[in-house]
Amino acid sequence: MTALSDADDAALTALLEGVYHRYHYDFRGYAEASLRRRIAAALGHLRCPSLDDLRARVLAEPRCFGELLRFLTVQVSDLFRDPSYYRSIRECVVPYLRTYPSLKVWVAGCATGEEAYSLAIVFAEEGLLERTLIYATDIHPESLRTAEAGVYDLDRFARFSESYRLAGGHGSLSDFYTASSSSAILDRRLKQAILFSDHSLATDVAFAEVELVSCRNVLIYFDRPLQNRALGVLRDSVRRKGFLGLGAKETLRFSSHAEAFGELVPEDRIYQRR
Amino acid sequence: MIVIGGSSGALDALAAMLPALPPDYPLPLAVVLHVPPTQPSHLVAVLGARSRLTAREPDDKEPIMPGTLYVAPPNYHLLVERGRTFALSIDPPVLFSRPAIDVLFESAADVYGPHLAGVLLSGANEDGARGLEHVRRAGGLTFVESPATAAVPVMPAAALRRIAVDHVAPAADLGRLLAQLAATPRPEDKA
Numbered sequence: 505m506t507a508l509s510d511a512d513d514a515a516l517t518a519l520l521e522g523v524y525h526r527y528h529y530d531f532r533g534y535a536e537a538s539l540r541r542r543i544a545a546a547l548g549h550l551r552c553p554s555l556d557d558l559r560a561r562v563l564a565e566p567r568c569f570g571e572l573l574r575f576l577t578v579q580v581s582d583l584f585r586d587p588s589y590y591r592s593i594r595e596c597v598v599p600y601l602r603t604y605p606s607l608k609v610w611v612a613g614c615a616t617g618e619e620a621y622s623l624a625i626v627f628a629e630e631g632l633l634e635r636t637l638i639y640a641t642d643i644h645p646e647s648l649r650t651a652e653a654g655v656y657d658l659d660r661f662a663r664f665s666e667s668y669r670l671a672g673g674h675g676s677l678s679d680f681y682t683a684s685s686s687s688a689i690l691d692r693r694l695k696q697a698i699l700f701s702d703h704s705l706a707t708d709v710a711f712a713e714v715e716l717v718s719c720r721n722v723l724i725y726f727d728r729p730l731q732n733r734a735l736g737v738l739r740d741s742v743r744r745k746g747f748l749g750l751g752a753k754e755t756l757r758f759s760s761h762a763e764a765f766g767e768l769v770p771e772d773r774i775y776q777r778r
Numbered sequence: 779m780i781v782i783g784g785s786s787g788a789l790d791a792l793a794a795m796l797p798a799l800p801p802d803y804p805l806p807l808a809v810v811l812h813v814p815p816t817q818p819s820h821l822v823a824v825l826g827a828r829s830r831l832t833a834r835e836p837d838d839k840e841p842i843m844p845g846t847l848y849v850a851p852p853n854y855h856l857l858v859e860r861g862r863t864f865a866l867s868i869d870p871p872v873l874f875s876r877p878a879i880d881v882l883f884e885s886a887a888d889v890y891g892p893h894l895a896g897v898l899l900s901g902a903n904e905d906g907a908r909g910l911e912h913v914r915r916a917g918g919l920t921f922v923e924s925p926a927t928a929a930v931p932v933m934p935a936a937a938l939r940r941i942a943v944d945h946v947a948p949a950a951d952l953g954r955l956l957a958q959l960a961a962t963p964r965p966e967d968k969a
């Protein structure tokens with residue numbers, strides 16, 4: 505993989521502008537350092553000698569854009585990634601949520617679905633799943649299809665089971681899936697509670713009024729202005745006294761929305777709307 | 779700015795190196811060590827105890843401040859952004875490593891150019907060699923722990939095969955060199 509040089513700035517801008525106007529995916533406000541690495545990787549993979557060449561191909565061939573999209577977005581997720589986050593949701597957020605007769609949750613940037621299913625498992629164990637609707641959204645169509653299917657490689661489940669336990673799981677993770685030879689198929693009652701759909705934090709507006717928004721490891725891919733935009737969308741979607749959970753290294757501290765929330769569990773980046 | 783990378787044996791190297799730096803050291807330092815991706819990491823506590831600097835894991839978008847030893851959090855890449863802030867990502871591992879030394883070094887070199895020093899310590903794989911080359915090409919200074927004294931010489935040796943570095947020395951001497959670096963800034967230096 506070759507690094508992009510500063511001289512490529514204009515070509516990079518032209519590529520992202522072209523993609524936005526042709527395909528309506530807006531990557532113009534993404535954090536630069538990691539975006540440049542991913543674009544450099546795409547150049548290698550697609551055997552493009554230059555950014556201008558990549559732009560010409562991507563604009564001419566939708567298939568090629570599909571390939572590029574795989575590099576531009578990072579489809580990495582785990583069940584119960586950062587177990588302490590889910591433990592805090594269970595211990596500090598669920599007690600409030602119990603007081604509502606019906607619940608809506610929004611998982612923004614759900615990738616292949618693991619975060620949404622992890623929350624569904626917590627809600628099931630806490631007896632809340634029957635009255636809960638989870639919206640899970642992303643911009644990556646392929647990932648949304650994987651998420652909807654709820655089928656994952658079985659060899660990841662030893663690690664997931666350990667995380668589930670650390671997250672304070674009441675039983676065994678195997679209560680929630682059926683194993684076949686090489687895959688684990690998540691339970692229908694989890695799937696029935698989740699609605700997967702397309703939504704971009706970069707271009708779309710607020711979604712619905714929900715009691716909890718979980719948006720983990722998505723904001724790290726945005727620059728500051730785009731983070732502020734996205735956080736505005738999230739803020740407008742959380743009802744008063746509702747909750748917002750971010751990734752382990754994400755914070756409202758450097759954003760323009762810090763005032764709108766109080767810190768509920770600072771170590772796990774769980775906030776409560778004022 | 780100073781960026782430091784290492785894996786097996788690098789914790790001891792840092793313990794030998796860091797005491798040379800005073801609490802009011804005027805440059806920021808960022809370190810990537812390969813550690814198992816467990817949560818939470820004890821690196822901040824360990825490195826904080828072995829140096830006189832303030833050690834912390836940076837959050838995404840955190841401004842880079844002098845006299846602070848920033849430690850890459852487990853399971854994230856640590857990058858430097860143009861506005862001299864940190865960024866984090868969970869992009870796939872590079873050379874089986876996340877955090878990867880190459881990712882920190884290359885992004886820091888893009889932003890700091892000649893106002894950067896890269897330090898590569900003991901380690902068992904070749905992560906960091908590419909990054910150090912990038913530091914050098916951007917005009918920064920390069921330091922490598924001497925393979926003869928490093929607990930595991932693979933990482934330093936890989937860098938030495940790749941580029942001509944400015945200083946090769948045992949860890950304790952590298953600490954003294956870094957201390958002097960801040961005492962005698964190059965004329966245009968505002969790293």
Ligand SMILES: C[S@@+](CC[C@H](N)C(=O)[O-])C[C@H]1O[C@@H](n2cnc3c(N)ncnc32)[C@H](O)[C@@H]1O
Pocket residue numbers: 577578579580581582585612613614615616618619641642643644647703704705706707719720721722725751868
């Ligand atoms: C690293 S994954 C995070 C997955 C999951 N939330 C987790 O923490 O395990 C980042 C996700 O953000 C999505 N994403 C990137 N840009 C987005 C945008 N503008 N709007 C919504 N999602 C976006 C990507 O497609 C990707 O699925």
